[in-house]
Amino acid sequence: MVVILKRDVKGTGRAGDVVKVNDGYARNMxxxxxxxxxxxxxxxxSLEKVKEKQAEEEAQQRAAASEKAEQLxxxxxxxxxxxxxxxxxxGSIxxxxxxxxxxxxxxxxxDKKKIKLDQPIKNLGTFHVEIKLYYDINAEITVTVTD
Structure with missing residues (x-):
């Protein structure tokens, strides 16, 4: 039987994949x-339409992240x-x-979770901090700590 997976199934495939499985496995599990x-x-x-919509949304998110990276x-x-x-x-930054x-x-x-700090900043000075905006889009900002 050929099925469309709605979520990832270990050993079978990822969400959105069209896979051929045994009839009993499909009907019973x-x-x-x-x-x-x-x-x-x-x-x-309908799966193709959903994939197209996801691709459009991903393109928009990538463009927004690129724009944000340029500003940062x-x-x-x-x-x-x-x-x-x-x-x-x-204390520390x-x-x-x-x-x-x-x-x-x-x-x-x-998002604070997207800021990559190896260790908290504990001294005065200038530091380069990397921010992950998207899968492969990063921005580096300069943080100056003064008193």
Missing amino acids: LIPKGYAIEATKGNIR KKAQVTIVTKSGEGGRLF TSKDIADAVKEQTGISV
Whole structure:
């Protein structure tokens, strides 16, 4: 029997794949649990429409991420905080602090989980921070920490 998978099934395929499986496996496991639907002409047409719509949405998201990356490449963010002797900070600058500063100073909203910091910033100075905007689109901003 040929079925269209609605979600990933280990050993069978990924969501959206049209696969040929044993009749019993399809009737007793995949279809009743909602993992797959039978591959009729109508279902295949609707799957193609869904894939087209997903491709359009992905293209829009990629374009928006590229535009945001171009804006962020020009951005220089300054964070003012208290420091002690030798330029050591009281506490540290985390990805949340950087995301808040980017939003405040540039107006561009960035998810704190997308900011790549190897370690929290604990000294005064200038740092280059990478922000992952999309699968393969990254932007690097300059963060200056002063007191």
